Amino acid sequence: MPDDSSLTVTRLARLSDTTPDTVRYYTRMGLLHPKRHPENGYRLYQPRDIKRLLFIRQAKHLGFTLHEIASITHDADRKHSPCPRVRKILERRIDDNRQQLSDLLGLQNRMEHALSQWRDMPDGVPDGESVCYLIESFDAGAETPEVQHP
Numbered sequence: 642m643p644d645d646s647s648l649t650v651t652r653l654a655r656l657s658d659t660t661p662d663t664v665r666y667y668t669r670m671g672l673l674h675p676k677r678h679p680e681n682g683y684r685l686y687q688p689r690d691i692k693r694l695l696f697i698r699q700a701k702h703l704g705f706t707l708h709e710i711a712s713i714t715h716d717a718d719r720k721h722s723p724c725p726r727v728r729k730i731l732e733r734r735i736d737d738n739r740q741q742l743s744d745l746l747g748l749q750n751r752m753e754h755a756l757s758q759w760r761d762m763p764d765g766v767p768d769g770e771s772v773c774y775l776i777e778s779f780d781a782g783a784e785t786p787e788v789q790h791p
Contacts (some may be wrong), residue, residue: 647676647685657694663696672697672711704734755779 654661667673668684673693675684693714700710709730716723758779765774 646688647678648688650684650686653686653690653694657691659694659698667694667707670707672707672710672714685728703731704738705730742753751781 648656650664654664657664661781664673664686665714668675673686673690675690677683678685696714697707697710700713701707705713705727711729713723716726754773759775762775762778765771767773771777
C-alpha cells in the first residue's frame, strides 16, 4: 500500500515546476522509477524524485543530453561515482563546442565578406543559366582576414 508521502504524476510535476508529460517521458526513459499503486495502477513517485527532476534540469542546463543523464543516474543508482563520466562528457562537449564556434565564426566571416563584395554590385536578373549572380560570383578565395567582432 502506498504511503502518505507518495506523489502522483501531476503532483510531482507541480512540485518540481515541470509538466506531467515531462515526468512521464523521463519515466519511460528510465530516469525516474515510480512504484505502481496496487489497486488502481497509478504511478507513485517519492519526494526524492523532486530532487531527481531538479538534478535533470541542472544537468540539461549544463548541456548534458537525456541519454547522458540516464547513464549518470544509472551509475549513481548503482552506487558508482558518475564523476569521471561527467568530466569526460564535458571535456568532449567543450572540444565539440569550440569546433562549432570556430566553424560558425568561419561562416560569419564568409557571410560578411560576401556581403561586402556584393554591396556595390547591381541586381542581376535570372537568364535561364543563372539563378543569383551574387552567389555565383562570390569569390571565396579572395576572402579577407578574419573580421574582428566586439
